[in-house]
Ligand SMILES: O=C(O)CCC(=O)C(=O)O
């Protein structure tokens with residue numbers, strides 16, 4: 001029996017600001033948004049997966065177009081598959097967020113997929129969009145950071161850019177434990193600057209079903 005519900009693991013009071021920010025600027029960032037002890041458990045789990053060699057080198061492109069490109073991204077990933085209590089809790093929190101976003105913004109999100117990501121020292125992810133307008137079913141991107149002690153010298157910030165002026169930086173986010181970012185996947189260019197320390201996160205996407213005319217849009 002669990003005494004906690006999903007609503008206990010995120011900052012419910014910040015949700016109106018999240019909705020407002022998604023609508024007006026297309027992105028939202030908040031520190032201490034996610035429950036610290038859940039984030040610590042997920043952090044330990046990610047390092048356990050690394051020790052068991054259960055991480056795979058991340059690629060770019062989905063389905064048939066999937067390629068490994070170290071000059072573009074250098075993280076190693078593991079898809080969340082509900083294999084632990086902490087993963088199930090995280091997915092329950094994101095299911096709640098999906099429901100709230102649908103209620104406030106009518107985005108018709110119907111599914112969430114997410115992976116752990118570990119960037120070893122020296123790794124980065126070059127500036128990109130997570131989906132291309134009309135081509136993908138990834139509507140809202142999310143990133144949860146899991147690093148308990150992050151110092152400025154470690155670098156590894158995520159930089160968000162203006163959708164209308166893609167050279168213009170609008171936010172720079174340190175990957176500190178509990179910090180949460182979400183943004184419109186086909187609007188907001190972003191990058192991960194080179195990290196000096198192992199950098200742990202969960203990247204996830206709220207999806208809409210766009211499988212039309214027999215064309216199946218692969219989830220990953
Ligand atoms: O870890 C981050 O800050 C962002 C990762 C990212 O952009 C991605 O996985 O698509």
Ligand SMILES: [Fe+2]
Nearest residue numbers: 128129130190
């Ligand atoms: Fe991304």
